[in-house]
Amino acid sequence: MGQTRFTPDLELNELSPDEAFATLGNEIRLDIIRVLWRAGATYEYDDGSDAVETVPYSELQTEIDIDDNGKFNYHLSKLAPHFVRRTDDGYRLSSAGKQIARTVIAVSGTGRLDFSRELDESCPLCGAAVAVTYEDQWLRVRCTECYGLFGDQAPAGTLFLTNYPAAGLTTRDSEQALATGLYRCALDITYLMYGICRECAGQISSSVTVCDVHKVKNGQPCDTCGTPFPVWADMKCDTCGFAKRLPVEMFATGLVLATELTGNPELDIDSPAVDEAIELLQNSVETDVSTKPLRVSLSIEVDTTVFTLTLDDEMNIVEFDREPRTDTVVS
Ligand SMILES: [Zn+2]
Numbered sequence: 001m002g003q004t005r006f007t008p009d010l011e012l013n014e015l016s017p018d019e020a021f022a023t024l025g026n027e028i029r030l031d032i033i034r035v036l037w038r039a040g041a042t043y044e045y046d047d048g049s050d051a052v053e054t055v056p057y058s059e060l061q062t063e064i065d066i067d068d069n070g071k072f073n074y075h076l077s078k079l080a081p082h083f084v085r086r087t088d089d090g091y092r093l094s095s096a097g098k099q100i101a102r103t104v105i106a107v108s109g110t111g112r113l114d115f116s117r118e119l120d121e122s123c124p125l126c127g128a129a130v131a132v133t134y135e136d137q138w139l140r141v142r143c144t145e146c147y148g149l150f151g152d153q154a155p156a157g158t159l160f161l162t163n164y165p166a167a168g169l170t171t172r173d174s175e176q177a178l179a180t181g182l183y184r185c186a187l188d189i190t191y192l193m194y195g196i197c198r199e200c201a202g203q204i205s206s207s208v209t210v211c212d213v214h215k216v217k218n219g220q221p222c223d224t225c226g227t228p229f230p231v232w233a234d235m236k237c238d239t240c241g242f243a244k245r246l247p248v249e250m251f252a253t254g255l256v257l258a259t260e261l262t263g264n265p266e267l268d269i270d271s272p273a274v275d276e277a278i279e280l281l282q283n284s285v286e287t288d289v290s291t292k293p294l295r296v297s298l299s300i301e302v303d304t305t306v307f308t309l310t311l312d313d314e315m316n317i318v319e320f321d322r323e324p325r326t327d328t329v330v331s
């Protein structure tokens with residue numbers, strides 16, 4: 001039986017990460033990707049077929065501005081077929097080439113950004129002022145007074161921290177960027193909880209650690225584990241290394257927030273805001289740990305619904321339930 005392929009007649013051997021880095025580690029080749037991306041960016045579809053408009057060889061060479069045919073051919077041939085596809089009419093990016101171009105665009109800003117500022121909300125932990133900052137692709141909300149939610153696992157005062165592409169700030173103010181960051185974070189967590197890497201579709205390995213002698217006093221993190229939360233989970237992609245280390249409560253609330261938001265298309269992703277998500281984490285989550293085998297049970301109240309989740313020592317979801325809150329049921 002014949003195989004259906006997007007690009008028939010093409011022999012593609014797999015490229016190792018080292019080979020991919022070596023192929024792309026050249027200015028001329030990255031410039032070829034840039035020019036082809038610009039040319040293709042006007043097309044609406046991320047078309048998998050060769051039936052999209054291409055850039056003719058001579059036009060591409062003029063744009064790259066290299067007179068030496070041999071040199072130009074050499075670099076172009078290195079990019080094909082993995083990142084660039086040759087057709088009868090010229091050249092275009094492959095799906096992998098487009099993904100490289102999109103990654104470069106995502107991490108590029110529009111120059112200087114004056115983004116950091118104090119928020120109207122106060123710290124859900126201590127009531128002090130909170131500020132939002134953006135630095136090195138990280139969007140962060142931090143309390144100006146207390147140690148924050150993460151103890152020694154994040155910079156002092158951190159209440160919310162998420163990786164956020166610079167390009168996503170150019171059309172959003174601080175509040176919108178935070179809501180978007182929270183939503184992306186909840187979706188990242190959902191992917192991880194289902195064992196899938198959002199970056200590369202790889203498989204996730206997870207482990208849970210419990211602080212057996214956990215003590216939090218006077219609002220200070222535990223002396224033994226250095227954080228306010230006794231149960232932490234590490235989730236990491238086996239392939240690309242995308243990873244999160246968070247208290248299990250954050251994984252559970254992230255999953256529930258994403259479930260709620262995607263299950264209710266009429267909800268605005270601007271709700272809940274970061275401070276509401278922290279309130280939810282602080283006041284509406286109950287955690288229970290049992291050993292042999294390790295089970296972490298969480299109960300989370302969101303509006304009129306109670307979510308219950310039981311996780312094992314590898315963050316597998318052993319049980320997931322949603323029920324109306326008994327005290328809000330109207331008979
Ligand atoms: Zn605080």
Ligand SMILES: [Zn+2]
Pocket residue numbers: 211212213214215222223224225226227229230
């Ligand atoms: Zn502890």
Ligand SMILES: [Zn+2]
Pocket residue numbers: 197198199200201202237238239240241242
């Ligand atoms: Zn990955």
